[in-house]
Amino acid sequence: MIDQHLFKLAGAGSILKKLAVLEVLQAFLIIGQALSLSAVLTTLWQGKKLNWQYLLIFIVCLTGRQLIDLLKDKMLETYSSQEVEKLRQQLLNKIFKSGQSLVQSQGTGSLITMALYGIDEVRDYIKLIYTKVLAMMIIPILLFIAMLFINWQSALGLLLMYPLIVLFMIILGYAAKDRASKQFGDFQKLSNNFIDSLRGIDTLKYLGLSKRYSKSIFRVSEDFRHKTMAVLKVAMLSTFALDFFTTLSIAVVAVYLGFGLLNGQLPLYPALSILILAPEYFLPIRNFASDYHATLNGKNAFKRINELISRPMQASADLAIEPWNSKSELKLENLEFNYNNQTEIGPVSVEIKGYEKVGIIGMSGSGKSTLINLLSGFLPPKSGKIIIDGQKAATLNIPAWHQQMLYIPQNPYVFTASLRENIAFYTPEASDAEIMKAIHVVSLDELVSELPEGLDTIIGQGKRVLSGGQAQRIALARAFLDKTRKVMLFDEPTAHLDIETEVDLKKQMLPLMENRLVIFATHRLHWLKEMDYILVMHEGKLVQQGTFDELTKEAGYFTKLTQEMRGTKNV
Numbered sequence: 001m002i003d004q005h006l007f008k009l010a011g012a013g014s015i016l017k018k019l020a021v022l023e024v025l026q027a028f029l030i031i032g033q034a035l036s037l038s039a040v041l042t043t044l045w046q047g048k049k050l051n052w053q054y055l056l057i058f059i060v061c062l063t064g065r066q067l068i069d070l071l072k073d074k075m076l077e078t079y080s081s082q083e084v085e086k087l088r089q090q091l092l093n094k095i096f097k098s099g100q101s102l103v104q105s106q107g108t109g110s111l112i113t114m115a116l117y118g119i120d121e122v123r124d125y126i127k128l129i130y131t132k133v134l135a136m137m138i139i140p141i142l143l144f145i146a147m148l149f150i151n152w153q154s155a156l157g158l159l160l161m162y163p164l165i166v167l168f169m170i171i172l173g174y175a176a177k178d179r180a181s182k183q184f185g186d187f188q189k190l191s192n193n194f195i196d197s198l199r200g201i202d203t204l205k206y207l208g209l210s211k212r213y214s215k216s217i218f219r220v221s222e223d224f225r226h227k228t229m230a231v232l233k234v235a236m237l238s239t240f241a242l243d244f245f246t247t248l249s250i251a252v253v254a255v256y257l258g259f260g261l262l263n264g265q266l267p268l269y270p271a272l273s274i275l276i277l278a279p280e281y282f283l284p285i286r287n288f289a290s291d292y293h294a295t296l297n298g299k300n301a302f303k304r305i306n307e308l309i310s311r312p313m314q315a316s317a318d319l320a321i322e323p324w325n326s327k328s329e330l331k332l333e334n335l336e337f338n339y340n341n342q343t344e345i346g347p348v349s350v351e352i353k354g355y356e357k358v359g360i361i362g363m364s365g366s367g368k369s370t371l372i373n374l375l376s377g378f379l380p381p382k383s384g385k386i387i388i389d390g391q392k393a394a395t396l397n398i399p400a401w402h403q404q405m406l407y408i409p410q411n412p413y414v415f416t417a418s419l420r421e422n423i424a425f426y427t428p429e430a431s432d433a434e435i436m437k438a439i440h441v442v443s444l445d446e447l448v449s450e451l452p453e454g455l456d457t458i459i460g461q462g463k464r465v466l467s468g469g470q471a472q473r474i475a476l477a478r479a480f481l482d483k484t485r486k487v488m489l490f491d492e493p494t495a496h497l498d499i500e501t502e503v504d505l506k507k508q509m510l511p512l513m514e515n516r517l518v519i520f521a522t523h524r525l526h527w528l529k530e531m532d533y534i535l536v537m538h539e540g541k542l543v544q545q546g547t548f549d550e551l552t553k554e555a556g557y558f559t560k561l562t563q564e565m566r567g568t569k570n571v
Ligand SMILES: Nc1ncnc2c1ncn2[C@@H]1O[C@H](COP(=O)(O)OP(=O)(O)OP(=O)(O)O)[C@@H](O)[C@H]1O
Pocket: 104, 339, 340, 343, 362, 363, 364, 365, 366, 367, 368, 369, 370, 371
């Protein structure tokens, strides 16, 4: 019913001990409040003077109770906020460290939901469970003992109802739990679906499919609504059942006490004390039950977040590798990778040296991006050997390797930040003159002159949006500014540019590629002539490798591929 991880949070033991002490104190105050109020009412009933002493005790107990509630709230607010912040940090670390593999497997929407709403729900979950469970474990026991001393028959009567209530709560709790986890699953599906449709809104609009897609969102939302209603139905049913049973047992005890009073077998004071204590005796369990359903989302979110945090991290190798230089070597031996145990990529065996320019060519889906991702260390190989700088490594997920890499993907990300910050991404210390030079090299001068605040204009999502080609030129300008990183990984860096712009840009890019290791995946054949060595990919396999001249002389797949490409593409 309650996630055990909750009690394993740092500092849980200490705060639970403090809360337990406060609950015990509160139980005594409840007893004091009931006894003093009964004493005041009894003396008034007997026609005597108002007993100020008992009234004062009553006021002190009542005020003390409220103050303890306030104190508990404050302690829990501070504690839960601290703990969820740590949890959020751990989750974000996991997301950032795992990178694209985690985002791809979980979905962006689901991860956003988890890091924002999920974490907030965990905060409520911690607060509710910590106080309510303790109150339920401590207060009824102490009140029961007090009632045993006041009138043991009534105390036993009230006790009899307890197992029935607990049993009922367990049954309904299980029913609600099942429904709530389905509801949470739907919530994640809805988030992914929504983000997905927002991202693809242009395509949907152009294809005239936005209405059909909005129906699919409507269907998922409706599913979510039905599942939420199912949870609420069980929640209401259990609250009703609990209220019914507790009210019934209090009524039975009240009738019993009433007869005792009428027969003169029971004095007013104990009868009144029991009557005041009886609802307090059931209050903690009622509070727990009424909030239990509200905490189910928190429980599901907490479970999912813990699962994500404890997912094994992609292996990384903390090798101290030298900055890449003209003598450096990278050897891949039978490197293999597969997506979800299905699509096989590899085996790839290749030796890359110094400042070579290595082209990767192949049809769409042949595995070029996957090979680039393996070389960048963003994906972990399934098997094979990597030898970098004479050192063996199971993966290229090596911090020292990343620090020397310039990576330009097919769709470079433009951050919502100023144009200056976006361009000086690798080199925040770059001067405006250097940035302007980089802008000129990648032919972005026109864009800068159009922007109202020049380099200070905020670009990216929600601000001035750039075209695909402009985003790629920003990525190239970033690379241009950095003189220290010696490894360049290009994944079709000019895919969004028209051929004229590309030819212009190529002139600027070629000097940039000098004295660097360049790995360049491309569809465009004219780049291949600039490469020292070419890897030819076909259906996930490295089918040929060699220099441009060697490959053109061989009657292999490369010749067929280039012929096909010449027939369809500009070269
Ligand atoms: N995240 C993924 N999950 C499952 N399969 C994937 C994933 N990414 C790529 N694939 C599959 O792996 C194969 C190689 O894809 P990859 O993106 O490496 O090809 P590519 O040559 O770069 O294609 P393109 O030129 O179109 O970018 C394809 O069959 C693709 O469907």
